[in-house]
Amino acid sequence: MITVGLLGCGNIGRVIAAGQENFKITAVYDVVPARVEAFGKEFDAKPFSDFTAFLAEPTDIIVEAASVLAATEHAQEVLEAGKDIVIMSVGALADIEYRSRLIETARQLKRKIHIPSGAIMGLDNISIGQISRIDKFVLRTTKNPASLAREATERTQLFSGKAHDCVRQYPKNTNVAESLSIACGRDVDVELWMDPNEDRNMHEIFFEGEFGEAYIRVRNLPSPDNPATSYLAALSILTLLKNLDNPLVIGA
Numbered sequence: 001m002i003t004v005g006l007l008g009c010g011n012i013g014r015v016i017a018a019g020q021e022n023f024k025i026t027a028v029y030d031v032v033p034a035r036v037e038a039f040g041k042e043f044d045a046k047p048f049s050d051f052t053a054f055l056a057e058p059t060d061i062i063v064e065a066a067s068v069l070a071a072t073e074h075a076q077e078v079l080e081a082g083k084d085i086v087i088m089s090v091g092a093l094a095d096i097e098y099r100s101r102l103i104e105t106a107r108q109l110k111r112k113i114h115i116p117s118g119a120i121m122g123l124d125n126i127s128i129g130q131i132s133r134i135d136k137f138v139l140r141t142t143k144n145p146a147s148l149a150r151e152a153t154e155r156t157q158l159f160s161g162k163a164h165d166c167v168r169q170y171p172k173n174t175n176v177a178e179s180l181s182i183a184c185g186r187d188v189d190v191e192l193w194m195d196p197n198e199d200r201n202m203h204e205i206f207f208e209g210e211f212g213e214a215y216i217r218v219r220n221l222p223s224p225d226n227p228a229t230s231y232l233a234a235l236s237i238l239t240l241l242k243n244l245d246n247p248l249v250i251g252a
């Protein structure tokens with residue numbers, strides 16, 4: 001049985017905990033002490049409000065499902081503690097120097113940094129961008145203003161530019177932009193829109209290159225507990241965890 005330390009007892013954390021089968025969350029940590037206590041009680045995991053003690057608890061892997069700040073603060077020490085990590089708040093890796101340091105640490109210590117597919121589809125073959133020419137790559141994300149904690153009466157563009165800058169400005173909403181950039185090996189172009197007539201979290205990907213062209217559109221249901229986060233993102237990380245000990249690896 002794989003033992004998991006869960007960093008972040010929010011919306012995604014709860015979906016993961018409810019779906020435990022071949023892994024067991026044995027330790028949990030969150031910035032909100034009351035939340036971590038209640039979570040620990042409900043899912044039979046040891047609650048921690050001190051990160052060092054949480055990390056010292058024997059677990060096979062740490063799952064970050066908290067925030068870009070949490071991933072930035074803790075990923076390096078998780079690897080240095082000799083543990084693999086799953087990073088949900090991928091925006092932390094927009095800092096190229098930090099990302100390189102993490103990868104180098106993981107390489108030296110023979111650890112893995114897992115990035116779930118999250119709220120999008122297609123990351124598998126989008127990674128051909130690492131070995132093949134890409135002529136165009138645009139992510140267009142459209143969310144209801146409520147998912148962005150804003151108000152609007154008409155379709156409004158919030159951002160147009162590069163992924164690294166977008167996720168810095170909208171760290172709770174555009175981690176997918178960074179996942180796509182890592183997959184295809186370049187800082188992709190991003191448009192972020194809010195639309196009061198869109199009730200889903202929509203991600204459209206326009207991808208052209210040596211292989212031909214692709215258009216991918218996902219219209220995700222928002223998570224009931226956090227409309228900023230698509231439910232697909234929680235399902236994705238749960239699937240990743242369920243496959244950690246599967247010898248059959250599918251996809252590019």
Ligand SMILES: NC(=O)C1=CN([C@@H]2O[C@H](COP(=O)(O)OP(=O)(O)OC[C@H]3O[C@@H](n4cnc5c(N)ncnc54)[C@H](OP(=O)(O)O)[C@@H]3O)[C@@H](O)[C@H]2O)C=CC1
Binds near residue numbers: 230233
């Ligand atoms: N890669 C992807 O495709 C996607 C990634 N995400 C990202 O996944 C992460 C989790 O999402 P979700 O579960 O919906 O978020 P929630 O806000 O529902 O839960 C996160 C929990 O972590 C806590 N937390 C925040 N910062 C820290 C910290 N520094 N240390 C410890 N705990 C902390 C939060 O506390 P508090 O409430 O006080 O902040 C909250 O309890 C988010 O960063 C989100 O942006 C979401 C969707 C898609």
Ligand SMILES: O=C([O-])CC(=O)C(=O)O
Binds near residue numbers: 173176202230231233
């Ligand atoms: O859940 C989504 O649709 C996307 C999201 O919030 C993110 O990438 O951070």
